[in-house]
Amino acid sequence: MSVQRSSSPNSVWDSIPGIAFGGDYNPEQWPVDVRLEDIELMKEAGVNLLSVGIFSWALLEPKEGEYDFAWLDEVLDNLAAAGIKVALATPTAAPPAWLVRKHPEILPVTADGTVLERGSRRHYSPSSAVYRKYAAGITRKLAERYKDHPALALWHVDNELGCHASEFYGEEDAEAFRRWLERHYGSIEGLNEAWGTAFWSQHYSSFEEIIPPRAAPTTLNPTQRLDFQRFSSWALMDYYRTLLAVIREVTPHVPATTNLMVSSGTRSMDYFDWSENLDVVANDHYLVTADPEREIELAFSADLTRGVAGNKPWILMEHSTSAVNWQPRNQPKRPGEMLRNSLAHVARGADAVMFFQWRQSAAGAEKFHSAMVPHGGRETRVWREVVGLGEALGKLSAVKGSIVESRVAIVFDYEAWWASELDSHPSEDVKYLNVLREFHRSLFLRGVTVDFVHPTADLSSYGLVLVCTLYCVTDEAAANIAGAAERGATVLISYFSGIVDERDHIRLGGYPGAFRELLGIRTEEFRPLFEGEETVLSDGTRGRIWSEHVHLDGAEALASFTTYPLEGVPAITRRSAGTGSAWYLATLPDREGIERLVDKLLTEAGVAACAEAAAGVELSRRVQADGRSFLFAINHSREDAAVKADGEDLLGGGRFGGVVPAGAVAVIAED
Numbered sequence: 227m228s229v230q231r232s233s234s235p236n237s238v239w240d241s242i243p244g245i246a247f248g249g250d251y252n253p254e255q256w257p258v259d260v261r262l263e264d265i266e267l268m269k270e271a272g273v274n275l276l277s278v279g280i281f282s283w284a285l286l287e288p289k290e291g292e293y294d295f296a297w298l299d300e301v302l303d304n305l306a307a308a309g310i311k312v313a314l315a316t317p318t319a320a321p322p323a324w325l326v327r328k329h330p331e332i333l334p335v336t337a338d339g340t341v342l343e344r345g346s347r348r349h350y351s352p353s354s355a356v357y358r359k360y361a362a363g364i365t366r367k368l369a370e371r372y373k374d375h376p377a378l379a380l381w382h383v384d385n386e387l388g389c390h391a392s393e394f395y396g397e398e399d400a401e402a403f404r405r406w407l408e409r410h411y412g413s414i415e416g417l418n419e420a421w422g423t424a425f426w427s428q429h430y431s432s433f434e435e436i437i438p439p440r441a442a443p444t445t446l447n448p449t450q451r452l453d454f455q456r457f458s459s460w461a462l463m464d465y466y467r468t469l470l471a472v473i474r475e476v477t478p479h480v481p482a483t484t485n486l487m488v489s490s491g492t493r494s495m496d497y498f499d500w501s502e503n504l505d506v507v508a509n510d511h512y513l514v515t516a517d518p519e520r521e522i523e524l525a526f527s528a529d530l531t532r533g534v535a536g537n538k539p540w541i542l543m544e545h546s547t548s549a550v551n552w553q554p555r556n557q558p559k560r561p562g563e564m565l566r567n568s569l570a571h572v573a574r575g576a577d578a579v580m581f582f583q584w585r586q587s588a589a590g591a592e593k594f595h596s597a598m599v600p601h602g603g604r605e606t607r608v609w610r611e612v613v614g615l616g617e618a619l620g621k622l623s624a625v626k627g628s629i630v631e632s633r634v635a636i637v638f639d640y641e642a643w644w645a646s647e648l649d650s651h652p653s654e655d656v657k658y659l660n661v662l663r664e665f666h667r668s669l670f671l672r673g674v675t676v677d678f679v680h681p682t683a684d685l686s687s688y689g690l691v692l693v694c695t696l697y698c699v700t701d702e703a704a705a706n707i708a709g710a711a712e713r714g715a716t717v718l719i720s721y722f723s724g725i726v727d728e729r730d731h732i733r734l735g736g737y738p739g740a741f742r743e744l745l746g747i748r749t750e751e752f753r754p755l756f757e758g759e760e761t762v763l764s765d766g767t768r769g770r771i772w773s774e775h776v777h778l779d780g781a782e783a784l785a786s787f788t789t790y791p792l793e794g795v796p797a798i799t800r801r802s803a804g805t806g807s808a809w810y811l812a813t814l815p816d817r818e819g820i821e822r823l824v825d826k827l828l829t830e831a832g833v834a835a836c837a838e839a840a841a842g843v844e845l846s847r848r849v850q851a852d853g854r855s856f857l858f859a860i861n862h863s864r865e866d867a868a869v870k871a872d873g874e875d876l877l878g879g880g881r882f883g884g885v886v887p888a889g890a891v892a893v894i895a896e897d
């Protein structure tokens with residue numbers, strides 16, 4: 227359900243010339259002379275968009291009902307005079323001390339009953355009626371004061387909803403959970419049936435008996451957990467909508483968003499579900515510095531963000547110029563890495579590149595976190611690179627608004643992520659992303675762009691559709707995936723997919739129930755592998771984590787297990803379906819096995835790389851509605867790399883010469 231509005235908000239893109247560039251701005255941490263210097267430095271770097279006021283509540287309303295907007299007036303006026311637009315934050319991610327002292331019941335409660343105190347941030351439960359009232363109150367004050375301010379281009383609602391804690395177990399949360407269940411199931415009988423409460427004497431006589439899945443002696447009811455996960459994602463979004471309703475009422479012309487945390491590590495919020503409430507999708511992304519393949523994780527996150535955004539341009543709301551402060555060891559980015567990271571996001575659909583934060587803090591918990599203006603000021607590599615990035619983005623205006631081109635879809639489902647990783651399953655090593663990330667990595671390294679799509683999305687434009695560990699699936703989604711194969715796509719489904727329905731009930735009659743017919747196979751028993759155990763397939767592939775006893779029922783075996791006790795049992799199968807095909811993969815292949823399989827799938831689907839390029843070059847193509855196309859070639863290696871493309875070199879100027887220097891990026895406006 228989306229919040230009603232009296233008129234459509236403007237587009238944030240209309241108010242900013244070219245690609246947006248900037249970051250979180252926390253001027254309240256600095257005296258006036260520094261704030262004035264900030265404006266000069268912002269102009270020097272080419273900044274045109276800032277998120278302001280994210281953690282300012284205690285200064286904006288130092289006592290209940292007593293407001294001080296003078297400093298924010300000055301900041302916004304100066305930014306407007308400099309032509310810089312603002313994503314104005316509701317300062318609601320950190321309630322002030324007076325509010326918590328008056329209403330300690332707003333504090334979050336964990337599954338074991340611990341109350342999380344103030345002293346850091348995000349110390350509220352989104353289901354607290356009192357908190358919602360106060361948060362809506364300060365939002366209204368801000369909206370009324372700044373509704374016509376020339377700097378205001380976007381609302382930045384709260385901050386990273388679900389960060390630090392995303393599930394809340396207090397009494398008020400329990401009450402909201404009950405009401406959510408009541409709306410969802412209609413009757414307690416419906417819930418009993420869905421939750422399978424005949425098991426372990428869990429039958430309920432009324433919704434009032436229900437509690438969240440708090441700490442308990444052993445395995446909790448899996449459907450209760452799955453529903454609580456659904457509810458928890460909904461509760462955060464419902465809180466967002468409370469603030470959005472105020473924003474829509476007072477400033478119907480101003481678009482609104484909140485910064486998501488789409489990445490391989492964030493699973494608690496169903497961002498596909500959330501996206502309908504966002505006028506533009508915004509994402510925060512941080513590299514894990516110790517990951518030697520961090521550019522691939524970045525691409526994964528950016529591709530998934532684009533999927534959540536429905537393939538429309540999105541905002542990279544935060545990333546870091548260099549080191550963060552919250553990993554065990556925080557190394558700075560390598561020379562040129564920030565530019566590569568930033569343009570990789572643009573290559574994958576971002577039309578805004580922003581950072582946490584503008585000026586590195588002198589005090590507080592994040593003083594060792596990098597920023598656009600480092601502690602060392604202008605005489606630093608980071609500052610020079612920030613200015614260089616501003617210049618580069620300035621040359622990419624023609625790319626703005628274009629769409630990323632892709633003929634490969636990976637089906638992505640947060641519910642399957644949650645459900646597949648519940649406990650008391652055949653193997654705790656089965657992780658939702660295991661197979662999925664291997665395929666994405668292989669395609670990344672080949673220069674083939676991947677779209678992430680919801681299981682019910684339109685799949686008609688894809689030649690290849692990959693369905694990985696889609697453990698729970700609705701009838702509608704299963705039919706959608708089968709339809710893609712029938713209509714000509716090559717569809718691959720990996721193990722532990724289609725096992726249960728949306729209630730987490732087994733689809734009986736042999737696995738994988740939802741896809742048995744499409745695949746032409748039937749599995750009678752799973753045989754997960756022990757840690758370190760491998761199985762070998764007849765084509766040389768080495769499998770880890772999983773094997774199973776597959777029978778053919780219309781499909782042909784492309785490779786079989788060769789190891790006891792599954793010798794001769796099919797491991798990779800294929801069935802022609804309509805004008806397409808349906809493949810099954812019954813283990814997690816090693817890297818060579820994945821390469822072999824991806825070769826075959828791409829050949830059958832007729833999908834090729836964006837361009838020919840040397841190893842180490844990341845490729846992506848964005849296309850404008852009028853047909854102009856832009857090839858992004860990002861050289862992650864430390865050697866110059868050849869790329870076959872003809873056109874204008876937007877960053878370097880002149881014709882593209884066929885080589886991207888070591889560590890550099892080329893954006894080619896193709897002939």
Ligand code: GAL
Binds near residue numbers: 386389510512550551
């Ligand atoms: C984000 C957060 C920012 C800042 C940043 C540091 O999660 O939104 O406020 O804390 O991390 O990396």
